[in-house]
Amino acid sequence: MRYLLLFLFLPSALLAAPTAVQGKLDLHAWDLNDPVQLFGQWDFYANEFLSPDSLKEAPPAAHYIDVPSFWNGYDYDGRILDGHGYATYRLQVSGDFAGKPMGLHIADMQSAYELYVDGQLIASAGKPGTSAETAIARWAPQVAYFQPATNTIDLVLHISNYEHRQGGTWAYFTFGSAKAIAYERDLSVAFDLFLAGSLLIMAFYHLGLFALRNEDRSALYFGLFCLITTLRILVSGERVLTTFLPEMSFAIQLRIEYLSMALGLPLFTAYIRNLYPDTAKWQYFIVTDVIAGVAAAIILFLPTDIFNHTSVPLQLTIMAVSIIIFTVMIQTIRKGRDGAIPAVAGMVFLLFCLINDIAYVHGYIQSINLYPFGLFVFIFSQSFNLSLIFSRAFRSVERLSTDLALTNDSYSRFVPREFLRHLNKQDIREIELGDQVEGDMTVLFSDIRSFTSRSEKMTPQECFQFLNDYLGRVSPVVRSYGGFIDKFIGDAIMPIFPDSPNNAVRAAIEMQKEVARMNERGTEPLQIGIGIHTGRLALGTIGERDRMEGTVISDAVNLASRLQDLTKKLQSPIILSETTYNQISHREGMRYLGSVRVKGKSELTRIYAVDLDLPVTAADQNARL
Template sequence: MLSYLIFNSQEVEIGMKNIFYLLIVCLASLFISACRLLDTEKPPEAEQGVLDLTEEWQQEDQTFTLDGEWEFYWEQLLEPSLIENGDALSSDYIKTPENWYKERFSNHGYATYRLQITLPEEREDDIMGLYIPDVNTAYTLWGNGKELASNGTVGINRSEMHPKHHPEITYFQANEDVLNVLVQVSDYYQRKSGWSESFHLGSSEAIQNMRDKNVAVEVFLVISLLVMGLYHIGIFILRPKDRSTLFFGGVCLAVAMRTLLLGEVLLVHFIPAINWELSLKLEYWGSCFGIIFFLLFIHAQFQEHMNHRIKNMFLMFFTGFAFFILVTPARVFTEMMLLLQLFAGFALLYLVIVLVGAFRNKRKGARLHMIAMTILLAFVINDILYYNHIVDTGETVSLGLFLYLFAQSFILSNVFARALTQSEQLSNRLEKVNQTLEVKVEERTKKLAETNEDLEQANERLEKMHRSRQELMSNISHELGTPLTSIQGYIKGMLDGVVDRNDPKYLQLVYDKTLFLRQIIQDLRELARLESNRMKFEFVDTDIHTFVQRLAETYRHEIESKNIEFRFENNLPPEGDKMVELDPIRIEQVVTNLLFNARKFTQAGSGITIELNETREDNASVVQIAVHDTGQGISPGELPKVFDRFYKGKSNNVKAEDGAGLGLAISAEIVYAHGGKMGTDSEEGKGSTFYFTLPVRDSKRNTRIT
């Protein structure tokens, strides 16, 4: 109890050095976002419907935006044949990316865009990729007269069209030195029209890499926000007295929902059947509820510094706006977007003022709160300017929220670190008190021993002192036991997964999970590259017997170190070498995956065998590499699923952190890329055999790279 009183009697202070570091990080992030505005190298732009890339396209991995002046046919839905035959009416030129209503046209209507792109001769036969951004609100796109992509249904009125929006990628081969891009667009459902982000053209691999990076970043942000949001809501369930964790979790979940509906619009990829109107309502609700939870979060911590009338005014506005979104169609509530943005900016500005007042009154954590909220306000203002086409920095609120979360974690870490320091100081003080008592007892005992005249009185006094010492030690032990038990409870709680909000190590738990997701993403990316034939293999002619024997010797010690007998059996015919065209690194990856899986499920004292055979498949000679184990085996119902993604089996007792269930799926794809097959045989209680085949070929052929 003494440590608790000491802890609450002192205010936790944040060092200026640490705040300076945080400010540097925030300003660096803002600088990175602003670098695009300061870029002096201007990309090529279309002029009067023509974009010339003959001199610009020099490297394979280059991508180009199709920004600039496109031909624009207002209230005409033209197909390529009509334009070629001269049936089109007069056209205008319109700047892109831009909403067409910012020119001189109505925001509701339909039109046709056209752009002629001149390509270098060496790129005519390349497979190209075209990244199509979020086009409002339905489109059909042609390339050199061939329909390449569409989203929703284009129409000349509201009843004929069907809205839909999310970015797409299309792949094609130009076959000419000129690429004519034609886009039909219609919008009768919201305030935006045309497109607000750039089309991107490049090689298929460059465009896919750009898309993969965008998706990876957004998936990381969404998963991180969901984990943090659910974590704080879980803390509230365990400690409902502190409502700030509930509101903070609500902020994370609201921003996660908004992130799912921006950029790559991942929610549509996850749930393709989602209604367009509902997805737009969810996007706007994410903004409304994010601000509502932010207001409640700051109020829960600094309510004495917040004017209740102003707070209630903001809450009533954003709650009312959320209801307004619910009961009105998109063509109505989207027209009020600017009003929502203005109130969001004013609300965050007011929160900064509240935090400044808390800082002046020396409230704990207010300084770092104020800095983080100021940075977040800057990101919000940036997004308002971006969505109104004043700046071109991209959406940044998610990054701002991450900085804010970092500040919150920093505050909690400092509070807990100070608590531990105070507990250590208390322990040292109690130890000194104990030593002082021991000295006093020894002095009094010596004095009693020297007093012979008053022996009985001295013994009686000694008895009293001894009893007093016991009672004092009991009291000290009780007082010492309280903070030690509390510390032990924190540690036990962390070991059991029940983490207190003052625990600085919860970031490590979150970090360990993100490392595991990152590993899943890496494995999935490798699997996707294998399945889409984008993985590069270096094939060499290899004597399969020598190759497998070398692998067996390489991993023999690692397997036998687990007290498992390891054998290599070569059942190939003795005449001639069996040459196989393979990528040594990738095939070694397959073999080691099978060996380590076998070791994982084989008990000490049992055995593992790697066996090399020759057989025939489809009237062709193949070699079979098989790994036999004497483990627990696989049930017949699970056998067809062992090569599925994320499948581990009901009998798999290995912890989830030891693997994501992607190893066999990746191995199977590698074998298929070599022209082989992969399979398994198993019997419950007797063990399993995993095998794969590789085609035998003529040993005189040369090395090739694909």
């Protein structure tokens, strides 16, 4: 919360805080339970390491330099300082803190230092030296605690830099009560860990999305960008990674920090190009990607005092890319793309934080490092944008799945699922012309008697309505006994019973009973004849590439049809072949009719009737007479 308030009210906060003037800072009026930045004019002695005792006893004439700032370009007795060298800083702080536990939060110094309070060494990072050979650079933000004996403390800082292009104090010293400083440091570390953890989760989430759906590379590039940004946060700010890897050298830290900029830039432009291919053309980013690639090679293979000069070109390139992406996002908003508005808001916030940090790093303004926070907000907005896109894609998939299920259901009305099952197919899309399977099955052939004369009395609409009413009653009977209807042939139907002839006979009996129930409505009596035969069938597809259908090819089909023809002549509603008769288990109510020679068969066929207790029509009475 403290950092959020500092961010919201940063200008007024900086103006209200006391400022050091000519090496002295008075904090008597300041409540040190609220930590204060020790910025302002410190005594400055270039190219000298003066001991705390010598400064107290006989301090030489001092120059003054703002803290934090770099000494690059500083006019020191007519000599313009460059980034390399060493110096002594001094600040005398007065306030109401004698005998109280106090603390200092020391951020990055450039690039090795020792800090003394009242002559006692309380903190160091690396080893400051008078030459590149004697100095050891190291970044290690830390907290130091002490208890002043008086109300005035004497801060002396020895600092050297031979690794970076800029030398001096990069960040603030924060002074306050020990409890307040510990709280501030813990909050700062917690915030870095929160950012790193959040970005790491986003990285793995989007990499997981890509693993599951690798057609969309935007998730891959965004996940890698989050991963690199996570690494950058861990080696900057409080440099949490050094807590787990205390021996990590300054050069490695700096290399990782700079590489995260150089590699993150093309990854992010690739993400934008894949996310908005219609507005983010690859030509927009070719120059910036080349700059980033060259910078990455320099960072990887050249020493720190050379590759750290890539910082400014990379920052300017990032600014240029941000402006290009901002333009792309505005075009995206105009096209009404989902999630574009949150993405633009995140981009504007990141640009603000980026400009703030560039100005802060180069010493143009007094501020705080906002880039990690701005990056988090921006990445969160982009993650939200990706979530919207994937959510929309998921809803589209759901709709397509529902449509596909409905389509398959519709196809099943034309191609029975049992037909697919017997061909060992899971989906109609797997069906190929010529697919076929053979097996012993029972064919039932049913036909309405005198349908032609009946249909002549109906209009086409009435005829269709009559047939659909009839078929709507007998078809469920077939399915209830394990059969499936291979064909509707006008008023005739041809079900197949793959499992047992018993099911076919039971279905035939139930079909006749269903017709009897229809006749109870008092309309013109309806009669059907059913022929049943069991034999070897070939079930498969015929036709040509653009038009095919399922069918059954076998002499058993022809024989079942001929037996149905005999039902009217022999006045038996159901006639079985001997083959079927021999395979059924219950034969009560069945009688032998004799041997007949059916059309298309040279041999006699023994046939059996299934007697039913059904009403006899006038036509049947006349036929028997």
